[in-house]
Amino acid sequence: MTVERRKLEHIDIISTKNVSHDYNYWDDVEIVQRSMPEVDFDEIDTSTKFLGRKLRLPLLISSMTGGHPETRKINENLARGAAEAGIAMGVGSERAAILNRKVGDSYSVVAEYDVPFRIANVGAPQLIRQSREALTDEEVGYAVDLVKADALAIHFNFVQELSQPEGDRNAKGVRSRVGELSRKYRVIAKETGAGFSVKDALDFKQLGVSAIDTGGRSGTSFAAVESMRSIKEGEDSRKRVGNTFWNWGIPSPISLLYCNVELPLIASGGIRSGLDVFRGLSMGASLGGLASTFLKAALQSDKEVVSLISRLEAELKSAMMLTGCSSINDIKKVKKIYRGRLLEWMNQS
Secondary structure: OOOOHHHHHHHHHHHHHOEEEOOOHHEEEEEEOOOOOOOHHHOOOOOEEOOOOEOOOOEEEOOOOOOOHHHHHHHHHHHHHHHHHHOOOOOOOOOOHHHHHHHHHHHHHHHHHHEEEEEEEEEEHHHOOOOOOOHHHHHHHHHHHHHOOOOOEEEHHHHHHHHHHOOOOOOOOOHHHHHHHHHHOOOOEEEEOOOOOOOHHHHHHHHOOEEEEEEOOOOOOOHHHHHHHHHHHHOOOHHHHHHHHOOOOOOOHHHHOOOOOOOOOOOOOOOHHHHHHHHHHHHHOOEEEEEEHHHHHHOOOHHHHHHHHHHHHHHHHHHHHOOHHHHHHHHHHHEEEEEEEHHHHHHHH
């Protein structure tokens, strides 16, 4: 199966099937409110800086798609919304365009809009030799230039690869390649639903990455996505791997805590609302990243994307007012209570 066709299958499954992890750990982060906050809602400042660029809201449209002519409109709708709202945006894995540059415009359309922070994207497994040659420096440079990127996301998705009929199985050599690319680009190490450990985070810091997108367990399970694809392909062994590892990984809030190594952090994996973004910021993140929520809006129209961003902004500002926060920097001082399965993890971490 071509990479382009697989892109469409992912979109169809994520937008129509239940492929979420069985528990959203963000619900276990309770915020202590203030009934006399002394804040004017209309004066709340939601602006922030991320890797030197100013954003109007601490939001990221997380890397999702591209690589097929039908995905161009999705990325265009997302880019229009990001430009209008002044938020960051990433594109999906650009391997498809590297292999077939005819589909490059499904990614480069993002560069046609004044998105204040654009993120290119390549997969960690593709940076090293598999059954094919690793991506070259020239090919990675093409991916960065294609979207006029401010940073390069290297996504780590080995759980997905092991569940995928055509997945990559080699991880030897990833560390050194990440270090090499971190000397050339502002690299964002990005997990895709399994979360990073403390050791991962310390390694990334040593390697010189610029930021970490913590991407833990709580949202879309790509093992589940690949399990459903394997059923279609008749790959019973991969289906079983995907089912077994459906809920594999480090919970998103725990991954965020693990990655607190004095690098800018993006809270992602199960973020659904402005309140969840607030929760992530209160635990040390610089931005909150959403993927499937934005995908479903972009499949409808650019207006739906703008409407979604407006809702997220209203929810974020409401949480800020109810806790006496007049700026983004105030959020880290908010009192939090941890409970449930999240607290079990924290007590043993």
